[in-house]
Every structure is written in C-alpha cells, then in structure tokens.
Amino acid sequence: MRKLFIVLALCGVSILNAQQLNVASYNVRNSNPNDAKAGNGWEQRCPVLTRLITFHDFDIFGAQEVKHNQLEDMLNALPQYSYIGVGRDDGKTKGEYAPIFYRKDKFKLLKSGNFWLSEDTSKPNKGWDAAYTRICTWGEFKDITGKFRFWFFNLHMDHIGVVARRESAKLVISKIKEMCGKDPVILTGDFNVDQTSESYQVLHESGILSDSYEVAQLRYATNGTCAGWNPNTYTPNRIDHIFVTKNFAVEKYGVLTDTYRIKNEATGKYEARIPSDHFPVKAVLKYTK
Template structure:
C-alpha cells in the first residue's frame, strides 16, 4: 500500500499539470488610437496617461494571447517595450507597413511559436490597402498560426476591426472572414476576436455566430462577468447592454470563463485637487479562459 500511494499521487500530479497546460487566457482590447486630432489629452485620457494602466491591467490578468484594435505603431511598440515577454504580429491598414491603425495580435514569446502570419483587407480586393463596399475607412484583419510550445497544440488566431459606418461592409466582412477561416484553417482550431462595431443583435454578428464554424464565447461560457457593455466612451458612469467587442471560438475550445473587465483608475481631475474615475480606454477589454484539446 505504501508503494501504491506515491504512484497514485504522481499520476494525479501528472493529470493536474497536463490540465494546466491546456488552459489559455485570451482577450481582445480596443486601445483607442493616439492622434493629434482628438481631445483625449485635454480630457485627461491621453495615451501617455493610459499606457502604464493598460500594461498593468494586462500583466495582472496575465493574458497569454490577445488581439488589439486601433493601436498605432508607436502605441504597439510602447506596449512591447513595457512588456518584453510579448511580441506582436500585424501591419498598418493605411500602407500595409507601419502607417495607420493595426489589428495586431500580441502573444507570449515563451508560450507560443508563430508559425505563419498574414493580413488581408476586408474588401473585395484583399491584398492591398483599400476601402470595401460602403466602408468609411480601410479595414484590416491580421492573423497568425500559432503553436503552443509545451503541448504542441496548433491554432489560428484572427483579429479585426470592422467599419463603424458601413452596414454592407460589416456584413460582407463577416462573410469574408469566415471564408478565410475555412480556406486557411480548414478544420483547425480557430479564435476570432475584434471590435465588430455591432452588438449581439446585429445581422453581421449573426453571420458569424450562426455559421456553425465559430460561436460567441459569451454564449458558451458557464461563468459570465458582464455587468456592462464593451464601449464606455471614457465615461465611468455610462451603462450599456451592447457587446460590440467579441471573441468567437471553434468547438476545439471549451470556454470556462468570460469577463468584460470594467477596471477604472483614479487620476486628478483637470484644474482640481480632487480625483475622478478614469478608464484605460474608451472600450472595456473582453477576456476569456479556455481549455483546448
């Protein structure tokens, strides 16, 4: 009996370690672009003020891999410098290099190997910067094919930012992304994240969620922490029910937890010694915890 007990303990430990290795923390976060034409800095919401808070939020929640939207190249490099454990893939939507907003994917360098990556514009012409259908702006989707180093598990990750004006563009973009997922990944495990600029009641959302390929992680999760919608407009008192930032997954992932992280921080109000609640971005990040096979 004394010899059997250590063997049982080692077997249980092996199962526990294996289980832990199969768990991933995934997120999507619209960072709010940093540019000279908005009044974010005047209102105390400038990128310099927000960057340290965002990096603390990401590191505390220990995201393994996450999609970002609206980040300009200096913002992404700022995140990378502050968090050297991460790397990212993606290109600027304006020139296919460094100009314009990215839909970048950040990942832990010691956890994943990036096997392949690419980008396409959400438009009838997918391989060069352009606006599609009735879109107001060029819109890009970046993707990576990753391998988890410890387990060998391989999966695709697509990340996007859909147009805020074009109804047709959003619907056609949803169809295009599904087509790309099927063409590139086939039956491979896949995650799709992004700012879709529509909530869970829209037809373009339904194109993806009812596709039989990808499902909204919110619907799949048995544990939900979602006391607000995902767009806050830098208003700590705003209340919404619409989720416009989504993470969709294939059946290869078992969603364990879903959360809209409504974190705030305190900063001095302009022209006052009093403090007020501030948001790190005008969107709340969405985070999920999943197990994979």
C-alpha cells in the same frame, strides 16, 4: 496502491493534454490630440493599460486602433510579448494596426499574414460601403511546451458600412474554412456592432464559430464593452467579441471594467478614468485533445 498510481498517472496525462489559454480583445483607442485635451491622452493611459494587461495575465490578445507609436510603446512596456500585424493604410506602418500580441515564453509563431476586409483582400483598399480601409491579421501558433496548435484572427470592422460588416463577416468565415480546416480557431475584434446585429449573427450562427460570452461556463459581464470614456456609463451592448471554434471549452468570460484615478486640479478631488473608451474582454479557454 498500484490502482492509485494508475489513476494519478491518468490524471497527469489529462492535465498535460489540456491546454489553457487566457485570451483577450482590447480596443486601446488611437492616440490623438482631442483625447489628450480632454485628459485621456495616450501618454497618461499607456502605463495603466499595459499594467492591466500584465495583471490580468493575457497569454495572447488582439488589439485594435493601434498606431505605430502606440505599438512601440506597448512593446516597450510589455517586453514579455511579441506581435504580428501591419498598418492598414499601406501594409507597413501607416494607419491603425489590428495586431496580435502573444507571450514569447508560451508560444511559437508558425506563420502569419494579413488580409483586407474588401473585395480585393490582397492590398490596402476600402471594401463595399466602408468608410475606412479595414484589415484582419492572422497567425498560426504552437504551444511552446507541447504540440498544441491553433489559429488566431484579429480585426476591426467598419463603423459605418452595414454591407461591409456583413460581407466582412462572411469573408472571415470563408478564410477560416479555407486556411484552418478543423484546427482550433480564435477570432477577436472590435466588430462595431452588438450581439443583435446581422454581421454578429453571420459569425455566431455560422456553425464554425461561437461567441465565448454565450458558451462560457462562468460569465462576469456587469457592463457592455464601449464606455465612451465615462466610467459611470452602463450599456448592455457588446461590440468587442471573442469567437471560438467548438474545439474550445470556455471556462470563463469577463468584461474588465478596471478604472484608475487622477486628481482634478480645479477641485482638488480625484476622479475615475478608464484606460480606453472600450473595456477589454477576456476569456479563459481550455482545449483538450
């Protein structure tokens, strides 16, 4: 009986020391009139998108293409979350954010900041051959129920600049080395290139970060991550990624291809729609001391 008690006690310690995180990356698509004309307006998508986040129980996630009005709408619909991040165009509210949303009941924010994906990381500006100003938001978090600390970085790389993507990847690795030491780190984002690209290899083969897709114990990915508004499109390309340091075991990885239905008034039939032109990516991570 005494031996059984000791075994159970040790198991209890192991469970307490193991920290599980539901992490995600989600390009929510910026709100714009052209999408609304095509029947994919933000006002229509937001309620579905935020319910998806709630149902899939994201503990902490990086989002991309979030304009200020969208940020406010998401926070109103997701009162259990707080966020960090700024608009990329002025470091305040102008332009798209790359915010990190986190559960207020699970995490305490220790510190946070932003840097621009550019030769000058301190202020809004375009880097290298980029078409747009690009930003990376970061935070250091502590599990509110224990002593587990980790860093979270989130970004949206340029869609045009090949040099900009490669140098941005190198910059992020450099920042992680400089800021985080051997601490656990998560990097999420829309990298605008798939798993065959040079900038992807810079990250995945860095010796610091690994693509959670590649190291997951259980993988659920029946599609790539950019659907272009068509729920019937198939692509093998994953341009939205979750990278993790070796401190984490990736128990599960999934591309969430959730759809919803709207009625076509012309035909009277219902048709499938998706909440964004990107599918969100989710990883279940476990960190054990």
